[in-house]
Amino acid sequence: MPAKHLGLVVIGFIMLYPVLWMIVSSLRPGDEIFRNPGLILDSLQTENYTEGWNALNPSFGTYLLNSTILVLGCIIGNLVSCSMAAYAFARLNFSGKRWWFGIMLGTIMLPVHVIIVPQYVLFSQAGWVNTFLPLIVPKILATDAFFVFLMVQFIRGLPRELDEAARIDGCGHPRIFAQIVLPLMKPALATTTIFTFIWTWNDFFTQLIYLTDPEMYTVPVALRSFVDSTVATSWGSQFAMSVVSLVPIFLAFLIGQRYLVKGIATTGGK
Amino acid sequence: MSENSGTAVLDPPVDDRPAAAPVRRKRKRHKHNLAGYAFLTPWLIGLFAFTLIPMVYSLYLSLTKFNLLTAPQWIGIENYTRLFSDPRYLQSIKVTLLYVVTSVPLKLAAALLVAVALNRGLKALGFYRATFYLPSLLGASVAVSVMWRQIFSRDGLVNQFLGLFGVQGADWIGDPRFALWTLVLLSGWQFGTPMLIFLAGLKQLPQDLYEAAAIDGAGRFTVFFKITLPLLSPMVFFNLVLETINAFQTFTPAYVISNGLGGPIDSTLLYTLYLYLKGFGSMQMGYASAMAWVLFAVIGLFTAIYFWSARKWVNYAD
Numbered sequence: 001m002p003a004k005h006l007g008l009v010v011i012g013f014i015m016l017y018p019v020l021w022m023i024v025s026s027l028r029p030g031d032e033i034f035r036n037p038g039l040i041l042d043s044l045q046t047e048n049y050t051e052g053w054n055a056l057n058p059s060f061g062t063y064l065l066n067s068t069i070l071v072l073g074c075i076i077g078n079l080v081s082c083s084m085a086a087y088a089f090a091r092l093n094f095s096g097k098r099w100w101f102g103i104m105l106g107t108i109m110l111p112v113h114v115i116i117v118p119q120y121v122l123f124s125q126a127g128w129v130n131t132f133l134p135l136i137v138p139k140i141l142a143t144d145a146f147f148v149f150l151m152v153q154f155i156r157g158l159p160r161e162l163d164e165a166a167r168i169d170g171c172g173h174p175r176i177f178a179q180i181v182l183p184l185m186k187p188a189l190a191t192t193t194i195f196t197f198i199w200t201w202n203d204f205f206t207q208l209i210y211l212t213d214p215e216m217y218t219v220p221v222a223l224r225s226f227v228d229s230t231v232a233t234s235w236g237s238q239f240a241m242s243v244v245s246l247v248p249i250f251l252a253f254l255i256g257q258r259y260l261v262k263g264i265a266t267t268g269g270k
Numbered sequence: 271m272s273e274n275s276g277t278a279v280l281d282p283p284v285d286d287r288p289a290a291a292p293v294r295r296k297r298k299r300h301k302h303n304l305a306g307y308a309f310l311t312p313w314l315i316g317l318f319a320f321t322l323i324p325m326v327y328s329l330y331l332s333l334t335k336f337n338l339l340t341a342p343q344w345i346g347i348e349n350y351t352r353l354f355s356d357p358r359y360l361q362s363i364k365v366t367l368l369y370v371v372t373s374v375p376l377k378l379a380a381a382l383l384v385a386v387a388l389n390r391g392l393k394a395l396g397f398y399r400a401t402f403y404l405p406s407l408l409g410a411s412v413a414v415s416v417m418w419r420q421i422f423s424r425d426g427l428v429n430q431f432l433g434l435f436g437v438q439g440a441d442w443i444g445d446p447r448f449a450l451w452t453l454v455l456l457s458g459w460q461f462g463t464p465m466l467i468f469l470a471g472l473k474q475l476p477q478d479l480y481e482a483a484a485i486d487g488a489g490r491f492t493v494f495f496k497i498t499l500p501l502l503s504p505m506v507f508f509n510l511v512l513e514t515i516n517a518f519q520t521f522t523p524a525y526v527i528s529n530g531l532g533g534p535i536d537s538t539l540l541y542t543l544y545l546y547l548k549g550f551g552s553m554q555m556g557y558a559s560a561m562a563w564v565l566f567a568v569i570g571l572f573t574a575i576y577f578w579s580a581r582k583w584v585n586y587a588d
Contacts, residue, residue, distance in 0.1 A: 005394075008387060012401040015459065019408065021427060022417045033420070037430040085313035094306025104313070107321055111519055111569060113545055113562040117331060117555050118324035121338065141316025148313065173305040202410040204522045205542070209550055220412040224526055227416055235420055242413035253407055257400060260407075264463060265470035 030236035052237030063222040077139030086151030154188035191263035194256035332559035349560035362544040373457035380461040385468035406462030415526035446537035
């Protein structure tokens with residue numbers, strides 16, 4: 001192996017070692033976690049998985065389903081609302097645009113903690129605690145300004161000729177948006193989908209606050225409650241459920257790697 | 271973005287055109303107020319309902335005593351003055367500042383080093399990039415925090431390795447001297463996002479400077495510090511701002527690794543964890559709101575310092 005690869009391979013291996021070891025350990029008998037730092041499996045034990053899956057009531061399947069519902073809601077919300085706002089900012093000329101655009105950029109930087117208490121008051125008065133509404137409704141209303149910004153950047157890069165031609169042909173803005181701009185925005189929509197998927201799947205803070213009924217737990221909240229409820233000796237089943245919870249992220253990464261890399265490079269580079 | 275706004279009316283009409291042209295021109299420049307605000311409606315509702323009004327309400331709550339069950343009771347700036355005589359609050363500030371000023375440079379240094387190492391026309395670039403980026407995606411999850419808790423526990427992976435060399439490792443998570451550093455390390459492990467931004471920047475650097483440096487016989491360190499780093503400084507700045515803002519808001523690993531308490535002896539009591547404990551643990555929502563505004567101010571202060579210092583070290587030559 002050439003010298004310039006050696007260092008990178010070693011660093012990469014060390015970085016991924018804990019994750020690989022966690023996967024291997026989840027397939028070992030429980031007590032081996034404390035004495036086997038290696039990666040070689042002698043036998044394949046799945047009892048950690050069955051034990052972890054059924055450790056809480058309801059079982060882990062419910063949490064996976066809850067997270068899936070939540071993620072889908074957030075993805076649809078972000079795609080629809082952020083693309084509409086982005087179209088307005090990138091293509092339409094209206095009074096006060098500059099002002100609103102500045103505010104939109106400002107909200108990207110706003111720490112969620114500044115608004116979480118009033119939001120909680122609002123949602124608990126509406127009876128929305130222990131539903132997914134406090135987590136999905138804000139997305140339907142484009143509060144994820146990062147994605148608005150990402151899409152504005154993308155639409156600005158699209159040639160104007162097509163939508164101007166359509167306008168001369170008498171197309172209104174809804175049709176130009178739906179039939180010309182949206183189809184051209186597929187890469188930006190894909191990037192938004194994948195980032196929303198991963199961020200929502202991983203998000204812990206807001207889900208911890210709004211979901212306190214075990215029936216409504218999502219994966220991160222359930223996992224954390226599982227860790228809390230078990231004694232330190234059950235690392236095996238904790239590892240098993242951790243692995244289960246990381247599989248969707250890993251799949252999203254495999255499928256959407258291209259969009260993730262591009263999304264970060266363009267928003268970072270501008 | 272709206273360079274035409276407001277000037278359309280002042281433009282002299284163009285009269286050497288067919289009769290229809292001014293009409294179309296006018297239509298083209300016409301402000302799309304109705305369409306604009308129609309497309310903006312969901313965002314505007316969200317902005318007011320979930321951001322602006324909550325901000326105002328939060329500011330008001332920070333001046334009250336409020337436990338969600340009874341009406342807020344006005345106490346003026348008492349929450350703010352109480353903050354600075356609350357030893358746990360001061361501890362959380364200390365812990366958070368220490369976390370920010372160590373984890374951010376560590377993360378950016380790792381990101382820059384690996385990005386430079388990758389930017390040498392490697393064949394397997396895509397593979398390496400994926401390998402180093404993956405921890406950034408996994409790292410924010412509860413699962414990785416659970417993993418980290420095991421790795422650095424008394425009989426965890428790290429100590430098992432140390433044991434192979436006959437070294438008895440500490441109880442990293444359970445020892446207040448080390449617990450915070452396991453969080454810093456977890457943050458450093460996730461250098462993939464800034465690395466991608468650096469890589470994108472490195473690809474755009476002009477090659478002629480490097481050729482000139484090679485002709486002059488400049489060494490690798492000279493090239494890095496005299497050419498690469500100054501040219502890349504806008505990206506360093508961008509990453510620094512972004513990662514600082516993120517670091518101040520770190521919550522999940524501190525919560526999971528310390529079992530939601532910030533221990534041992536408050537050594538991992540990051541700011542947002544204490545805010546959560548006050549606001550949603552003991553329902554002191556006025557106090558938590560005051561904490562949130564101080565956090566906002568501190569983040570704003572850091573960002574302002576970065577922007578103020580930028581003219582001294584950020585190179586916007588192009």
